[in-house]
Amino acid sequence: MSDLTIFPADLAAMSVSQLAQLPPAQKAEISRNLDEALAWLKQTRAKFDAALEAAYGEQARAARLEAGKDFGVVHLNDGPLRVTVDLPKRVSWDQAQLAAIAARIAASGERIEDYMDVEFSVSESRFNNWPAALRSQFEAARTVKPGKPSFRLAFNSED
Structure with missing residues (x-):
């Protein structure tokens, strides 16, 4: 980081x-320093998390095995330090198989919604490339909301 x-x-x-x-100069300085600080924090957090994995990962795996679980929370002790290790479960589904x-389910006369969460969406690029007649059929189902604005600060080059 530069001199503050x-x-x-x-x-x-x-x-x-x-x-x-x-x-403007102070806004640019603050923005640059915050970006650098965030990058440093992210890198340092990743390094420290790797160190914690090196220090406690094997113990945590053994504690999960002893508890008969593949995922979830286990508690370890390192002297006076209580270490809580949470290994979350991340589930993904094969979309082609789910569609089949x-x-x-639909062919058997059952309601799909009784078994699955169904969400429809249309990519914005597809929507924009459709003919107007097709777009007009979908417009009532479409809501557009603003996202979070982002700002980049840079000085204009003086030529």
């Missing part, structure tokens, strides 16, 4: 209005 002219504690104490009124199963 506004320190993190000062930033935290400033209101949104005060931050908005800062000169859904077709069989």
